[in-house]
Amino acid sequence: MTTQHCLLVRDGTFVALGPSGDITGDRGAQPDGLFARDARHLSRWQLTVDGSTPTVLVPASPAGPGAPATAFAVLTPPGSRAEAPAHTVFREQAVTEGAFTERIRLSSNRGEPSTTMLALTVDADFVDQFELRSDHRWYEKPHAVRTRAALPDGVEFGYRRSEWRSRTVVTAQPAPDAVEETGSGARRLVWLLRLAPHGAAEVALRVDAHPHGAPEPATTGADPFLSAPALPRLPGRGATPGLPSDLGPDLGRDARPDLAGVDEAGGPDEGWSGPELARACAQGLAELAALRVSATGPEGEPLKVPAAGVPWFLALLARHAVVTSLFTVHSRPELASATLLALAGSQATTEEPERVAQPGKIVHELRHGELAHFGQVPYGRYYGSVDSTPLFLALLGAHAAATDDGKLALRLQRHARAAVDWMFHHGGLADGGYLRYRADEGGLANQSWKDSPGSICFADGTRAKGVITAAAAQGYAYEALRQAAYLARHHWDDAAYAERMEAEARSLRARFVADFWLPEQGFTALALDGQGRRVDALASDAGHLLWTGILDAEHGEAVGRRLLEPDFFSGWGIRTLAAGQEAYHPLSYHRGCVWPHDSAIAALGLARYGLHDEAREVCRGLLDLAASADFHIPEAIAGYGREEHAEPVPYPHACSPQAWSAATPFAILTALTAATPSDTPTPSC
Structure with missing residues (x-):
């Protein structure tokens, strides 16, 4: 998708982030948010430092080829050549099955102690992906109810409609100093961070999506899909590859492929770059x-497709x-x-x-x-x-x-x-x-x-x-x-x-x-x-x-x-x-x-x-x-x-x-x- 969004995806969950790492609740052709099982479980995730929105120094982007589930961004408060920014914000964000995590590191650029107010406005609207499309359709949702509840270390958002139940739980370490109402249904998590001279402070956040009817996330461990060799066993040189199982004119022929014609680097050896x-x-x-x-x-066996x-x-x-x-x-x-x-x-x-x-x-x-x-x-x-x-x-x-x-x-x-x-x-x-x-x-x-x-x-x-x-x-x-x-x-x-x-x-x-x-x-x-x-x-x-x-x-x-x-x-x-x-x-x-x-x-x-x-x-x-x-x-x-x-x-x-x-x-x-x-x-x- 040609967009300013950074997309992270893993095991049925994805997040679309803006250049700063924020989520604004956009709709239309390029919505942002945290999504699981066709629903948006995080519709706002907006960071401020001392009451203002930081400037993007390095926009959020995936960590690199082969790492589509982690992103990094670097932000600073507004500054100039004459007055350099007082601190720098480093954001590391990741998505796993049913969850989104962020580590925010606030680094002081000055030689004296300081106190900084970090705030994160969060919300979950639970809208269906079909509601977010740009065809402007509207769907009735009789008796739907959204709830918000403060937790000792964060906030929980809930949604119910008849037998349908969904939740989003946001937790933080350290726990926020305050969880404030905003008047819009969103909640603002606030921390007062004390920074030593040229010191740093960190806040670790986790968002757990609990979609209706979702199975429990699989246990983590080595993924054999990625640990197995990347290069396949292939049809031999000169074969006639239709669909992969039909490599020749006769239905009855042995269709097992071999690696003939492929060099050690993984490509054909006829002038191609393996x-x-x-x-x-x-x-x-x-x-x-x-x-x-x-x-x-x-x-009923569980599968990954x-x-x-x-x-x-x-x-x-x-x-x-x-x-x-x-x-x-x-x-x-x-x-x-x-x-x-x-x-x-x-x-x-x-x-x-x-x-x-x-x-x-x-x-x-x-x-x-x-x-x-x-x-x-x-x-x-x-x-x-x-x-x-x-x-x-x-x-x-x-x-x-x-x-x-x-x-x-x-x-x-x-x-x-x-x-x-x-x-x-x-x-x-x-x-x-x-x-x-x-x-x-x-x-x-x-x-x-x-x-x-x-x-x-x-x-x-x-x-x-x-x-x-x-x-x-x-x-x-x-x-x-x-x-x-x-x-x-x-x-x-x-x-x-x-x-x-x-x-x-x-x-x-x-x-x-x-x-x-x-x-x-x-x-x-x-x-x-x-x-x-x-x-x-x-x-x-x-x-x-x-x-x-x-x-x-x-x-x-x-x-x-x-x-x-x-x-x-x-x-x-x-x-x-x-x-x-x-x-x-x-x-x-x-x-x-x-x-x-x-x-x-x-x-x-x-x-x-x-x-x-x-x-x-x-x-x-x-x-x-x-x-x-x-x-x-x-x-x-x-x-x-x-x-x-x-x-x-x-x-x-x-x-x-x-x-x-x-x-x-x-x-x-x-x-x-x-x-x-x-x-x-x-x-x-």
């Missing part, structure tokens, strides 16, 4: 570790979690196993139209906030996604192949077969030949990965209407059928089912090009609209078709080369919509911006079809993008080309960190390892 890629992978792992949130499996991103999506979104897990399945298979178990545990078993749920469908989004709890937003358990279900099947097969362990595939066999049944009986494969969706009134208008309003459009910008058949989802369906066949043949002992899935995959592949190909453009349509017309915007979704292998060699190679033309490739990555079309806008979320994960998917697809130079060019752009920001990869950047601006132009509303962007270096590594000349044929069903 240290660059290793740094990007290490930074990505640190961000993924911070983004994990709690979930439960089919038997990748959340989508901060600030708006610190929650389980299936599509993001699956793609993240696919990118990292060779390095961190535990992410994939946790994601699979969480999605199996929330798989729909009945029809619920208000949730867009049908039996066997995989959830799109899980939320825990107040508005979701009371049904005022549909996202508590929401199934408005056409591609979560096939992606679940793709990941299940990928995990089994990457780990050479079929226990999870066997355990989730019932869930996988139910997902296949959903694709045919509810998703649309049986009666229409494709996965389809209709806009959900009150929920998501679009239910493929480009899910913003207007993202599925014609080249002139006209929105597609009616029942939508998104192209990328058909690629995922093709991969899901192939993975179901692989699982049935190798782990479920059901050859007949495998043969049926293979036949369905071949049939889907055969009809796809006939229905989606745009002969004049030599490219695939973005979708089919409700009248069966080809939605003719030229879009990056074609890269997903390469990734999944649904195109034959001739059409796949044509699409791959087209994605590297200047109207698509910005030099940093592939634009979501090719420039020059009326629908294109360089700052549009899904109609012009460059999404690194989307470009990484295309790179994997290019390597799969033997377009090795093109794959390397995309990967080079993505690595340059990473290097420009200390190897942090944003959710999206503007579509401006490198010839227009020498540095990447930020997208102003991007999540940061964001899971599939954090996982992108691992997809780059997979693509680069495979992107060497070989005689491996393009995959075929």
Whole structure:
């Protein structure tokens, strides 16, 4: 997110701080505060020294790459060359699961004793994140009550509404000399600090968030996610990497990868900078570790799964979690196993139209906030996604192949077969030949990965209407059928089912090009609209078709080369919509911006079809993008080309960190390892 805020995140909790380390209670596009389980548990945290607001000398910023949960700031009272500041304030702030801590050190700059009044104004408004968005919606909260109570060492804020209960507890050491009312509901904690000549005094504060229904925070200790080696075991050089478990043309082949083609520094040894890629992978792992949130499996077992991103999506979104897990399945298979178990545990078993749920469908989004709890937003358990279900099947097969362990595939066999049944009986494969969706009134208008309003459009910008058949989802369906066949043949002992899935995959592949190909453009349509017309915007979704292998060699190679033309490739990555079309806008979320994960998917697809130079060019752009920001990869950047601006132009509303962007270096590594000349044929069903 392009903002003055410093964002710290860890284990389902995040804080957004201003440059001074303060929280002001902002709303709109860039709210600040301490957030846990979709609620703001700290809405004011404002420091004054001797009654005035200090000047920022060093703005709050994360401690460094790989440390996304700690920040430092340095402040001083107003001063001048003639009268230097009497003291300096050092702030160290951190976030952990369910908690925010701060250590304030007040250091005297003078040679005589002094007494200074330090004050901190604090409040907790407990608003739901959906209330903070800039769409100006208002939600009724009948009989809601907020409380404040002074404690011997701080203050406690409470909130209740019917059965809903939340608390925020602020404690300090030493205890404040006074806890004052402010007239606004906030409380002011006050200390009188006596400083020796050139001496210092410290105040340590802790804020504990107690959201409604939250599990107890996990015990701390060494995190195996971070202590394991960063570099994955990868497909061998010359492999054709579709989805990570499908590295070749035959479903039955041994898909276990090795590290061939990667040098000791962690990168391909064909003129690439291994240290660059290793740094990007290490930074990505640190961000993924911070983004994990709690979930439960089919038997209620506690899990840690990748959340989508901060600030708006610190929650389980299936599509993001699956793609993240696919990118990292060779390095961190535990992410994939946790994601699979969480999605199996929330798989729909009945029809619920208000949730867009049908039996066997995989959830799109899980939320825990107040508005979701009371049904005022549909996202508590929401199934408005056409591609979560096939992606679940793709990941299940990928995990089994990457780990050479079929226990999870066997355990989730019932869930996988139910997902296949959903694709045919509810998703649309049986009666229409494709996965389809209709806009959900009150929920998501679009239910493929480009899910913003207007993202599925014609080249002139006209929105597609009616029942939508998104192209990328058909690629995922093709991969899901192939993975179901692989699982049935190798782990479920059901050859007949495998043969049926293979036949369905071949049939889907055969009809796809006939229905989606745009002969004049030599490219695939973005979708089919409700009248069966080809939605003719030229879009990056074609890269997903390469990734999944649904195109034959001739059409796949044509699409791959087209994605590297200047109207698509910005030099940093592939634009979501090719420039020059009326629908294109360089700052549009899904109609012009460059999404690194989307470009990484295309790179994997290019390597799969033997377009090795093109794959390397995309990967080079993505690595340059990473290097420009200390190897942090944003959710999206503007579509401006490198010839227009020498540095990447930020997208102003991007999540940061964001899971599939954090996982992108691992997809780059997979693509680069495979992107060497070989005689491996393009995959075929």
